[in-house]
Amino acid sequence: MARYLVRRLLQLIPVLIGITIVVFLLLHLVPGDPARTLLGVRATPARVAALDREWGLDKPLPVQYVDYVGRLLQGNLGSSIYYQAPVTQLLGTALPVTLGMLAMGTVFGIVIAVPLAVLAATRAGRPADQLIRIIPLLGLGMPPFWVGFILLIIFGLTLSLLPVGGYGVTFPQHLVSLVLPALTVAAVMAPILIRSMRASLIEVLRSDFMTAARAKGISRWRILVRHGLRNTLIPTVSVLAVNLGYLLGGTVIVENVFGLPGVGHLLLSGIFDRDFDVVQSVTLIYALLVVIINLAADLAYARLDPRVVLGS
Amino acid sequence: MSLPEIVLSPLAVTTRRRPGVRWLRNKTLLAGLALLLVIVLAVLLAPVLAPHDPNQQDLFHVLAPPSATHPLGTDDLGRDVWARLLYGGRIDLLIGVTAVIAPFILGSALGLLAGYLGGWVDAVIMRVLEVVVAFPFYVLIIAVVFALGAGVSSIFIAITAVGWVSYCRIVRGEVLVAKRLGYVEAARAAGLSTPRILVRHLTPNVLTQGLIYAMSDIVLTILAVVTLGFLGLGVQPPTAEWGSMLQSGYEYLATDPILGTVPGIAVVITGLALSLIGDGLAAEFGKP
Numbered sequence: 001m002a003r004y005l006v007r008r009l010l011q012l013i014p015v016l017i018g019i020t021i022v023v024f025l026l027l028h029l030v031p032g033d034p035a036r037t038l039l040g041v042r043a044t045p046a047r048v049a050a051l052d053r054e055w056g057l058d059k060p061l062p063v064q065y066v067d068y069v070g071r072l073l074q075g076n077l078g079s080s081i082y083y084q085a086p087v088t089q090l091l092g093t094a095l096p097v098t099l100g101m102l103a104m105g106t107v108f109g110i111v112i113a114v115p116l117a118v119l120a121a122t123r124a125g126r127p128a129d130q131l132i133r134i135i136p137l138l139g140l141g142m143p144p145f146w147v148g149f150i151l152l153i154i155f156g157l158t159l160s161l162l163p164v165g166g167y168g169v170t171f172p173q174h175l176v177s178l179v180l181p182a183l184t185v186a187a188v189m190a191p192i193l194i195r196s197m198r199a200s201l202i203e204v205l206r207s208d209f210m211t212a213a214r215a216k217g218i219s220r221w222r223i224l225v226r227h228g229l230r231n232t233l234i235p236t237v238s239v240l241a242v243n244l245g246y247l248l249g250g251t252v253i254v255e256n257v258f259g260l261p262g263v264g265h266l267l268l269s270g271i272f273d274r275d276f277d278v279v280q281s282v283t284l285i286y287a288l289l290v291v292i293i294n295l296a297a298d299l300a301y302a303r304l305d306p307r308v309v310l311g312s
Numbered sequence: 313m314s315l316p317e318i319v320l321s322p323l324a325v326t327t328r329r330r331p332g333v334r335w336l337r338n339k340t341l342l343a344g345l346a347l348l349l350v351i352v353l354a355v356l357l358a359p360v361l362a363p364h365d366p367n368q369q370d371l372f373h374v375l376a377p378p379s380a381t382h383p384l385g386t387d388d389l390g391r392d393v394w395a396r397l398l399y400g401g402r403i404d405l406l407i408g409v410t411a412v413i414a415p416f417i418l419g420s421a422l423g424l425l426a427g428y429l430g431g432w433v434d435a436v437i438m439r440v441l442e443v444v445v446a447f448p449f450y451v452l453i454i455a456v457v458f459a460l461g462a463g464v465s466s467i468f469i470a471i472t473a474v475g476w477v478s479y480c481r482i483v484r485g486e487v488l489v490a491k492r493l494g495y496v497e498a499a500r501a502a503g504l505s506t507p508r509i510l511v512r513h514l515t516p517n518v519l520t521q522g523l524i525y526a527m528s529d530i531v532l533t534i535l536a537v538v539t540l541g542f543l544g545l546g547v548q549p550p551t552a553e554w555g556s557m558l559q560s561g562y563e564y565l566a567t568d569p570i571l572g573t574v575p576g577i578a579v580v581i582t583g584l585a586l587s588l589i590g591d592g593l594a595a596e597f598g599k600p
Contacts, residue, residue: 018443029459137591141531141583143538146558146576149565153573157566249450253539257562267451268543271458283455287446 001302008295019287023280024068028061030276038081038274077284078277082269087281090266095285097167098251098262101178105185105251106240112190117197117232118224124202132194139191144250148184148257155180165259181251181258188250189240196239200232233304241297245290334596341592347585355401364392366399366552375568384574388560393571396552397578403553405582407467408534412526414472419479420522424510426480427487434484441477449474453536454545462545471533478529479522486518520597527590531583538579554579 027034035051036043052058056067071078077087120132156164168177204210205228213223240247252264259265263282270278335341354361364382370390378385384393426437444452456470490496491514499509540546541555542562549556554575561571 014439015442015446018439019446022443022447026455026459029456031461137584137587138580140528140587141535141580143535143542143555143558143576143579145539145542146573146579149558149562149572149576153565153569245445245448246450247448249448249453252448252450252454253543256543267454271454271545279455279458283447283451286448286451290446290448 001299005299008298012291012295015291016288019284019291020069020072021065023284023287024065026280026283027276033057034276038276072284077281080270080275080278082273082275082278087277090278091263091281091285094261094263094266097174097178097260098255098264100174101181101185101255101260101262102248102251104178104182105189105247108182108186109189109193112186113193113197114229116190117194117201118229120194120198121201121205121228122224129198132198136191136195139187142188143253144184144188145253145257147187148181148254151180151183151187152257155183167259167261177258177260181254181260184254184257185247185251189243189247192239192243193236197232197236200235201228204228204231230304234301237297237300237304241294244293244297248286248290338592338595340588340595344585344588344590344592347581348589351401351582351585352405355398355405358395358398358402362392362395362398364395366391366395367550368392375564375571378570385568385570387557387571388564391552393557393574396557397554397575400552400554400557400575401578401582403547403551404534404537404555404579407464407537407547408530411468411471411533411537412475412529414468415475415529416479416522416526418472419476419481420483420515420519422476423480423483423485423522424487424514424518427484428491428506428510428514437480437484441480444474444477447474449532450536450539453540454543457540457545462540462548464547467537467540467546471536475529475533478525482521482525483518486521487514490514490518524590524593524597527586527593531586531590534579534582534586538575 030037033048033052035048035055035057039048039051049058056064059067075088077091079086080090083090116132116135120129123129152164155162162180163177164180166177168174210223210227213227251262252267254260255262255264256268263285266278267282267286269275270282368391370386372390373382373386374388374390376382376386376390382392382394384397387393387396422437426434447455452474453470456473457466460466460469495517496509496513499513504513537546537553538555538558541553541557542559544556544559546555547553557575558572561568561573561575565572
């Protein structure tokens with residue numbers, strides 16, 4: 001396991017370099033001078049030149065990149081012009097919100113998807129299965145933020161069961177505030193999970209070892225949970241990892257709908273305030289999150305299935 | 313045994329049993345095509361089905377409820393929601409379909425090169441691909457549109473920059489299998505040049521899966537366009553577009569929920585039609 005981890009971390013180096021190049025070039029994609037864009041058309045050339053010097057934009061591009069990576073290695077993500085604070089500090093408050101929503105959303109997603117996938121797989125081809133199979137088809141075409149709208153109208157505005165936005169002050173308030181956004185994340189995640197779990201469960205249920213388990217007289221429930229579901233975990237973790245980028249990106253918009261002060265909210269406010277350091281750093285953090293969670297998923301395979309030998 | 317009987321492409325050896333009849337039995341595909349036909353007809357016949365100008369403001373009749381004159385009511389500027397829904401669909405469908413062409417061509421070309429040439433070409437393309445997939449889909453699209461400025465051309469560039477990776481992966485996988493098959497080896501043995509093998513022999517045989525995936529990709533692209541519109545980074549006002557309609561409807565969820573729900577339903581139905589077509593095609597030709 002340790003050797004595999006070291007090898008995977010070494011393989012990540014070119015990817016991480018690529019990520020920093022993309023994030024670095026983001027600022028240079030801005031048409032014209034970023035300093036001019038920020039200061040506006042009325043800014044004097046001297047003021048623009050001063051900001052260019054401050055950001056190091058007057059240096060050659062490779063030098064700027066080396067400076068940028070040097071700052072990153074020191075843990076310096078720059079500072080926000082709008083909030084007048086270091087970006088690391090802003091991320092320190094925003095990241096727990098996003099991760100909390102994602103974790104709660106994953107739990108909700110699994111709670112919704114597993115029973116439906118089991119129901120569909122055990123009744124493959126029957127009306128219940130046909131009905132459940134429509135869910136992924138509908139779900140994949142739903143804009144994540146629009147699902148948020150619907151949940152907001154039902155649970156927030158009509159039933160008044162949950163807050164329509166904000167994050168609250170105390171921990172219990174934080175948890176309650178995360179329920180609707182997490183349900184929205186779950187509604188995006190569940191169709192993907194149902195589709196993959198149903199397909200792999202049908203395959204597992206048809207396999208020889210399941211027939212053998214049934215022949216031994218093991219109860220239907222025990223066969224399903226201990227043998228069936230366990231064997232669907234690997235493809236499910238795989239599918240979740242592959243779709244992670246899409247799901248994580250969806251949180252940006254969900255946070256915006258529910259006014260949650262997470263990383264996605266930080267990204268969008270950075271965009272509208274032309275807060276370049278914030279946009280660059282948040283984009284970088286999102287990419288790092290995907291890389292870390294993908295690595296964790298790879299390591300999870302070995303825990304979930306003893307047949308998987310890492311590094312072989 | 314004559315030569316043409318030995319050197320056959322996989323398409324030639326496939327038993328073709330009147331494909332037209334077989335397609336007619338594919339209910340998923342037919343349902344998707346029928347639904348899409350209704351949607352396309354509705355947006356094309358927008359001037360007939362919705363006589364109101366989608367951008368015509370009527371400040372004396374803002375947020376009017378559904379009536380015979382305005383079947384879905386009016387928005388906060390008194391514009392007919394039904395007309396904006398149909399005209400908005402034109403924009404979203406047009407961008408959704410055309411924006412996948414460039415990623416399809418770029419991704420397929422890179423996938424062909426990576427899979428067939430292998431070596432350093434494959435290594436470089438795959439490392440670039442790994443970097444792009446490390447960024448969450450929406451984050452990279454939003455970041456690119458931010459850098460280039462809101463608007464349709466930025467949407468096309470952003471979607472191309474992000475969307476090519478899926479086609480590249482699919483086509484590369486197909487090429488890795490196909491290049492070991494007899495017809496490619498025969499072409500190589502006959503001394504055909506690499507570009508000729510790639511264009512004339514491999515391309516027609518490896519693109520099917522990419523085309524099937526394109527259906528799901530159109531759904532994803534429409535969702536991205538609608539999302540960018542919602543964030544104010546997509547098609548700019550006053551042009552009717554489902555995302556910007558949802559953005560203005562968001563403010564009136566409590567008082568006028570039609571504005572924030574109906575364009576979303578249109579997106580879901582369009583997505584359903586395309587997903588059904590994608591599933592139907594996958595059942596015909598195998599999963600991508």
